[in-house]
Amino acid sequence: MSYVILTLLLIQAQAAPLKSVEDFFKESQTAFEKASKETTFAKKVPALQELEKSFEFTLNQYEKAHPTEGNDQEQNVARLFYTMEPAFELAKMKDKSKKDCARKKQDVLTGDNQNEDSPANRKVKEALRWIELLCK
Amino acid sequence: MAFVLAATAPAWADGPQCVNDKSGKKGASNLDINRSLIQATDPLTQAFAYSNFEASQKAGYVVACELQDRFKTLQKASKDIVKVAKTQSPVKAIRRECIEASLQREVGNQGYSCLKDKPVKFENAGKSAPCLNSSTVDFIQYSLNQALSCMSSGRAPIDPRFILKKINNETAFNFYVAYNGGVGMGQLTSNPVKEIAGWKEDGQFIEGNGRHVLETLMKSTNPACKPFKEIMKDDLVNPPPRPGSARNYCTWVSPGKGVARNLIYSLGYYAHIRDQIVKPALAARSGKLAANQDVLNYLTLVAYGPQGPAEAKSLIRRLRLSNNTPPGEAVSKIIQNNAYVRQTEAKMNELLDEYKPGAPHTPADKKGDSCLM
Numbered sequence: 001m002s003y004v005i006l007t008l009l010l011i012q013a014q015a016a017p018l019k020s021v022e023d024f025f026k027e028s029q030t031a032f033e034k035a036s037k038e039t040t041f042a043k044k045v046p047a048l049q050e051l052e053k054s055f056e057f058t059l060n061q062y063e064k065a066h067p068t069e070g071n072d073q074e075q076n077v078a079r080l081f082y083t084m085e086p087a088f089e090l091a092k093m094k095d096k097s098k099k100d101c102a103r104k105k106q107d108v109l110t111g112d113n114q115n116e117d118s119p120a121n122r123k124v125k126e127a128l129r130w131i132e133l134l135c136k
Numbered sequence: 137m138a139f140v141l142a143a144t145a146p147a148w149a150d151g152p153q154c155v156n157d158k159s160g161k162k163g164a165s166n167l168d169i170n171r172s173l174i175q176a177t178d179p180l181t182q183a184f185a186y187s188n189f190e191a192s193q194k195a196g197y198v199v200a201c202e203l204q205d206r207f208k209t210l211q212k213a214s215k216d217i218v219k220v221a222k223t224q225s226p227v228k229a230i231r232r233e234c235i236e237a238s239l240q241r242e243v244g245n246q247g248y249s250c251l252k253d254k255p256v257k258f259e260n261a262g263k264s265a266p267c268l269n270s271s272t273v274d275f276i277q278y279s280l281n282q283a284l285s286c287m288s289s290g291r292a293p294i295d296p297r298f299i300l301k302k303i304n305n306e307t308a309f310n311f312y313v314a315y316n317g318g319v320g321m322g323q324l325t326s327n328p329v330k331e332i333a334g335w336k337e338d339g340q341f342i343e344g345n346g347r348h349v350l351e352t353l354m355k356s357t358n359p360a361c362k363p364f365k366e367i368m369k370d371d372l373v374n375p376p377p378r379p380g381s382a383r384n385y386c387t388w389v390s391p392g393k394g395v396a397r398n399l400i401y402s403l404g405y406y407a408h409i410r411d412q413i414v415k416p417a418l419a420a421r422s423g424k425l426a427a428n429q430d431v432l433n434y435l436t437l438v439a440y441g442p443q444g445p446a447e448a449k450s451l452i453r454r455l456r457l458s459n460n461t462p463p464g465e466a467v468s469k470i471i472q473n474n475a476y477v478r479q480t481e482a483k484m485n486e487l488l489d490e491y492k493p494g495a496p497h498t499p500a501d502k503k504g505d506s507c508l509m
Contacts, residue, residue, distance in 0.1 A: 059453065069469075070454035078450035079443065102342045106335075110327040113444030116316040116380045123446075 018065060019058045021076040027054060028084075028126055035133060044134055045091045052088045055081045083111060083123040087130040101135035154267035156239035156310075162265055166258060168249035169266040169312055169391060173275055174198060175251065176392030179363035184278045195271045225285035225360065226293045230300050232277045234507035237490035238300075239268065241308040241483070248314050248382075250390035255382060260313055275391065276309055280321075283399035286361035290352040291407055297504030298433040299403065302440065304487050305480040311398065312389045319379035320389040322402020326380040331408070332401055333375035345412065347372075349404030367396045410436040413445045421457050428463040434470045434477060441476030 019027075028051055035047040059081065062074040070078075086107035093100060108127045112120070120128065157164040173181065175198050185192035185200045192200040247260040258264045268276075280299075288294045303321055307313050311321040318325055331344040350372050353361060368376075376397065377384035388398045414435045419426035426432060439448035455461075455469045471477050484504070488497045491507070500506055 063453075063456065067456065069456055075450050075454045078453050079446050082446040082449040085446075098338070099340065099342050102337050102340075103345065106327070106330060106342070107345070110331050111445045113325070113327065113440075113442060115318075116325050118316075 018061050018073070019054075019077065020073055021080050024051075024055065024058075024077060024080055025122070025126065027051060028130075032130065032133065041096065041134060048087065048091045048130060048134070052084075052091075055084075080123050080126070083108065084127045084130065086111070087127050087134065090131055090134055096135070098135075101131060104131050153269070155236055155270055155273045156266070156268040158236075158240060162242065162261070163263050164265040164267040165263050166249075166266045167269075168251065168256070168258070169247075170269045170272050172249050172251050173272055173391035176390070177202070178393035178396065179366040180279060180282075180396040181275070181392040183282070183363045184275050187278060188274065191271065191274075195269075197271075225281075226288040227284050227296050228508040229281040229284070230277065230296050231507050231509050232273065234300060234487065234491055235277050235280075235309050236273060238304040238308045238487045239273065239310075240490045241304075241486055243308045243310050243313060245310075245313050245315055247310065247312040248385045248389055249312065250386035250394060253386045253390060255314075255385040255389075257382075260310060266312065272391070276311065276395075279395050279399060282360045283364065283396070283403055286353070286356065286358055286364055287400065287403040287407060289356050289358040289361070291411065294403055294407055295429060295433050296508060298437060299406070300504050300507055301480050301484050302406075302437060305483040308483075311391075311395050314379070314382070314385045314389055316380075319385060320398035320402075321395060322398055322405075324379050324388060324398060324401055324405075326378040328405040329376070329378050329401055332404055333371050335375055346405060346408040349400075349408055353400060353404070364396050364400050367393045368400060371397075406436060406440060409439045409445055409448075414439050414448055417445075417449045418452055418457065421452060422459045422461065424459045425457055425461060425463060425466055428466075431457075431463050431466045431470070434467055437477050437480060438470065438474050441474070447474070 031047040031051045035044040038044045038047075055077070059074070059078060062070055062077070066074070086104040090096060090100065090104045105128060108124055108131065109120075112124045114121070114124075154160075154162075154164045156162070174196050177199055181197070182199045185197045189200060242261070244261050247258050247266060248255040249258065249266070250256075258266070260266070280303075281296075284294055284296050284299060303309060306318065306323045307321055309321070313323075314320060317323065328346070332346040332349045334341055334343045334347060336342070350368065353368065354365060354372065356365070377387050379385070379388045386394055388394050410432060415426050415432060418432065418435060435448050435452065438451055439445045441447065451470065451473060455466065455473065457466055471481055481502070484502060485497060488501050492501065498506075
């Protein structure tokens with residue numbers, strides 16, 4: 001009986017869909033709200049670092065689930081992760097200056113490589129608002 | 137019958153032959169770009185005129201006329217410089233025939249002529265499209281190859297085949313094209329320029345991550361860099377006007393110094409993303425593939441395209457690139473999975489159709505090997 005339950009649990013775990021980019025936008029929103037309540041850089045950082053770990057875990061899960069080649073869903077998650085990379089890097093700095101903040105914002109904008117007057121896309125906005133929060 | 141022939145004769149029949157409209161299909165007849173180049177007095181146009189003084193003099197280049205008296209003494213020195221630059225160049229040069237073939241492509245959009253540094257807009261199609269004469273095409277080839285040589289010193293050489301493919305895809309060497317999606321030969325936008333030259337914010341000067349591009353240029357002893365160094369000598373202290381505004385377009389597209397600046401920033405940004413962003417990201421998964429120039433350059437193309445470096449990094453992960461991936465397979469997968477690279481390859485085929493009409497495209501042709509000399 002216990003074997004049957006274990007097998008069912010394993011099948012369920014394997015079949016559980018991996019997090020999508022929409023899931024990460026939601027997770028980022030929750031983390032952002034948590035960090036917004038804090039007043040110092042050091043106290044804001046853990047929420048973002050948790051988010052980074054969650055991204056890394058999910059991306060590794062994707063690799064395990066699809067060892068030969070990833071799919072569009074995974075690449076969308078990876079695009080958001082890499083767009084937010086400058087914010088994750090900023091969170092690791094011990095002494096951040098105004099220049100560091102300006103440079104990380106620019107990294108996000110340059111990294112996106114859009115037309116001159118294109119409005120920032122959702123991924124870029126998410127990364128920028130985190131940098132602004134950390135630099136406030 | 138005679139009337140019909142006269143009516144269908146190309147617009148340039150009585151004027152200079154348009155190298156960018158050999159068939160006359162475009163109807164190009166605007167001579168402003170040629171005129172702007174003849175009147176340019178910047179160091180790159182000077183170096184170009186010196187490299188072929190007699191032809192420049194005949195074409196009426198202001199720099200050639202102004203320096204006629206000095207030329208007798210300069211001639212030998214400048215020819216030596218050209219010779220030295222050729223022998224010292226760390227990269228092969230791009231053939232003129234391939235630039236000509238690319239120029240036959242119709243790219244449309246808006247162009248800007250820069251007589252007296254004032255941007256004057258024209259439609260880059262039909263009669264208002266510029267007719268480029270042989271001398272202007274010589275200038276394009278000279279500038280590009282000098283820039284490739286210059287920007288390949290002090291770092292891993294830049295593969296000219298990928299630059300050819302990129303320019304062919306984006307502007308087909310119509311260096312005067314500018315719009316909000318990109319300006320000039322390398323289709324620059326303000327963000328890469330800020331990364332290289334830095335910017336001012338709240339009274340503070342912020343150095344960009346690509347500052348090393350200008351620093352390496354200024355330190356270079358490669359003779360090919362000399363005119364570029366002179367044109368950009370102040371850029372490290374005073375960032376140039378950004379390409380985002382139409383009033384600044386001549387800084388980036390004017391024949392002479394605009395072309396010079398555009399090439400240095402475009403090639404510099406290419407080298408920056410290749411060496412500082414793509415290579416480390418690839419090396420983290422596969423040292424073997426990071427050392428493979430084809431794989432590295434194709435991924436750099438991805439990073440130079442829409443969605444930028446984030447797209448390249450996410451693709452490296454998606455394709456599960458590792459030390460077990462054969463480089464050829466990695467290249468095929470990159471082409472297959474990225475629309476911008478696929479478009480670049482398709483446009484290369486269009487170039488080859490012009491370069492070798494009726495002949496099948498060999499793998500070497502497609503790689504761009506036959507466009508090098």
